[in-house]
Amino acid sequence: MxxxxxxxxxxxxxxxxxxxxxxxxxxxxxxxxxxxxxxxxxxxxxxxxxxxxxxxxxxxxxxxxxxxxxxxxxxxxxxxxxxxxxxxxxxxxxxxxxxxxxxxxxxxxxxxxxxxxxxxxxxxxxxxxxxxxxxxxxxxxxxxxxxxxxxxxxxxxxxxxxxxxxxxxxxxxxxxxxxxxxxxxxxxxxxxxxxxxxxxxxxxxxxxxxxxxxxxxxxxxxxxxxxxxxxxxxxxxxGRTLSNETAAITDTSRNPVALEVRNLRRGRDIRDVSFELRRGEILGFAGLMGAGRTEVARAIFGADRREGGEIWVGGKRVGISSPQDAVAAGIGYLSEDRKLFGLATGLDVRNNIALASLARFTRAAGVLDDAGMHQAAEKYIRQLSIKTPSDTQEARLLSGGNQQKVVIAKWLLRDCDILIFDEPTRGIDVGAKSEIYRLLNQLAADGKAIIVISSELPEILRLSHRIAVMCEGRLTGILPGGASQEEIMRLATLREPAMEVRHAG
Missing domain, CATH: 3.40.50.300 (P-loop containing nucleotide triphosphate hydrolases)
Structure with a gap:
């Protein structure tokens, strides 16, 4: 041998x-x-x-x-x-x-x-x-x-x-x-x-x-x-059977509009992008590497300055020039790079979960309500099955999938009405993926408006009520849920918008 x-x-x-x-x-x-x-x-x-x-x-x-x-x-x-x-x-x-x-x-x-x-x-x-x-x-x-x-x-x-x-x-x-x-x-x-x-x-x-x-x-x-x-x-x-739960392919066109983006522009990365996102909807964003999906998310969230365009939340135009503005408008963003933008790896799980909601836990004279933070952290540790010995464990010591769950918990605690998930299951195992899929479907059922950016077409097809497809900074079409991978790839390689498809669904 x-x-x-x-x-x-x-x-x-x-x-x-x-x-x-x-x-x-x-x-x-x-x-x-x-x-x-x-x-x-x-x-x-x-x-x-x-x-x-x-x-x-x-x-x-x-x-x-x-x-x-x-x-x-x-x-x-x-x-x-x-x-x-x-x-x-x-x-x-x-x-x-x-x-x-x-x-x-x-x-x-x-x-x-x-x-x-x-x-x-x-x-x-x-x-x-x-x-x-x-x-x-x-x-x-x-x-x-x-x-x-x-x-x-x-x-x-x-x-x-x-x-x-x-x-x-x-x-x-x-x-x-x-x-x-x-x-x-x-x-x-x-x-x-x-x-x-x-x-x-x-x-x-x-x-x-x-x-x-x-x-x-x-x-x-x-x-x-x-x-x-x-x-x-x-x-x-x-060691268990996984759920194959998918987003119900339902018509969300009559739901109230939670987010509207009009003519968003930023150089060659974002070229005149417009779309609507409704309450109770998961809008998937598909496209090849460099298509501009993350750039759109960062511009909406105020992480990158946009050169033009308008953002409307709940029917009102909002001025977003920073992430603080976006959070105040009810928008949460889970970045594709969790360690660089999503976590304070030197802090413990408790503080990371509370990070976007510190005002809620701040008493007079700036003293933090540690007991309240602990109670909130324990709730999401249980709900998301975060594997950690306690909420005082440093985030850097968790596995990649559990770090991702901590970032999700942060935005769930903030209770944002609009949630943008950029590659939410990157580096996460099949069991954790199933749990996150179930969570996203439940959030949509509760009326949250959700954008999911993913490079995995099966994930996009499994989750999305509608699918927005981008190529070279342009939104080339919006497909209804249940579209085929072939339809998505056609739009992902189409350099000009297909107007007859763009507003489908």
Whole structure:
């Protein structure tokens, strides 16, 4: 039998108040893509952070090439040929792409940084990846998708034998995913072992050889990807049957208008966008990467200054020039980048949930009603099934899916009438997705007006009463719920609005 590149046996790990791993196991063969799956908080990332030297294990054995090893730092892991691409980006935004890739390993000539060699080496990696990117541009100017590709290039630059990818396609479009999969297949042929963490079932079936499932920090089982039905994998992950509840395809045209956007403009990102959102409606926004969906949301919320257009709430024109103005008008926004814009990661869960509603909990002389904040936080921890030892746990210590639930709780507590959810389930497992879908449907049933921006067409089709489609900053059409993926993609690639479709539904 082939000697595994990696064996992890009976791994234990605890944090204050949390037992993250209990006798967890994992194996990786040379030239294998091995998917590691489980709900958020199942222990996947913790297990891989132990392998990559970010955390030290409390118990168990790690073997490389059949020999026990002690990996106590990321540098030691890199030296052993183990690289990890984290779910959350870890780039230095003020440095160039090439500088980020080779930070700490820069080529020098006569003791001076050799920028030409640095950029030449970066271009060689981009050529391997078939990636069109200039090494001299600053990372802060790149889209999230391009930043993710820089992370991948950085990992490849170490010529690692073990490559851990934690949700690598979360911000990539279909073309970029195809490029990534081509790179993965090339690495497989060279004997590189790849650990692939993802919640996207279609990706797992396309790219992986085996699937290992974890639940509640424990090993559940390992199955062949090609021969195992998706439903079986999901059952292993969640240990329960998931709801297939979808938005009822009902006519919302007679409901009162909650939000009206007229001729919204911002350079080439937003070109004369107009639409209505009604109470009790989920309006899905679909489109390819860069279509302008997030830009529209940020302009409505006052996070970006618009160059023209009007925003009407409840039949009254409102002046929104900042997020504070939007919140005062009853609009809440859940950003696609939860850590940068949605959370104060250094604060605990309680304070994060109360963050948009502090006036409600402020007594005389500015003293906060801590007991009231605790009561409110506990309500939403229960309602959203947020996995946390208590509401005093720092938000940075939660899994990605539970962090997302904390952001949702913040806006539910604020009780906004209009809610904009930008990629609400990005990086969230199938069980948590089902819970969030059910929550969104319930909010709509309660009369909330909801915009959902998603790059996943099945999600848009599952949730939306109507579907607004954008391409290159323009709203090219609004389709009724129940439209086909083909209809959506036609509008997503249409450079001019289809007026006969635009006001459908």
């Amino acid at each position: 082939t000697t595994p590149l990696v064996e992890m046996l009976d791994i234990d790990k605890s944090f204050p108040g949390v037992r993250a791993l209990s006798r967890a196991c994992f194996e990786l063969l040379p030239g294998e893509v091995h998917a590691l799956m489980g709900e958020n908080g199942a222990g996947k990332s913790t297990l891989m952070k132990i392998l990559s030297g970010v955390y030290t294990r409390d118990g168990g054995t790690v073997k490389l090439d059949g020999k026990p090893v002690e990996i106590t730092s990321p540098r030691q892991a890199l030296d052993a040929g183990i690289s990890i691409i984290h779910q959350e980006l870890a780039l230095m935004r003020d440095l160039t792409v090439a500088q980020n890739i080779f930070i700490g390993r820069e080529p020098r000539r006569f003791g001076i940084l050799d920028e030409a060699a640095l950029n030449r080496d970066a271009r060689a990696i981009f050529a391997q990846m078939n990636l069109k990117l200039e090494p001299t541009v600053r990372v802060e100017t790149l889209t999230i998708a391009k930043q993710q590709m820089v992370e991948i290039a950085k990992a490849l630059s170490y010529r690692s034998r073990v490559l851990i990818m934690d949700e690598p396609t979360a911000a990539l479009n279909d073309a970029e995913i195809a490029e990534l999969f081509a790179i993965i297949n090339q690495l497989k042929s060279e004997g590189v072992g790849i650990v692939y963490i993802s919640h996207k079932m279609d990706e797992i079936k396309r790219i992986s050889d085996r699937v290992t499932v974890m639940r509640d920090g424990e090993y559940v089982g390992t199955v062949p990807a090609a021969d195992t039905p998706i439903d079986t994998i999901i059952s292993m992950m969640v």
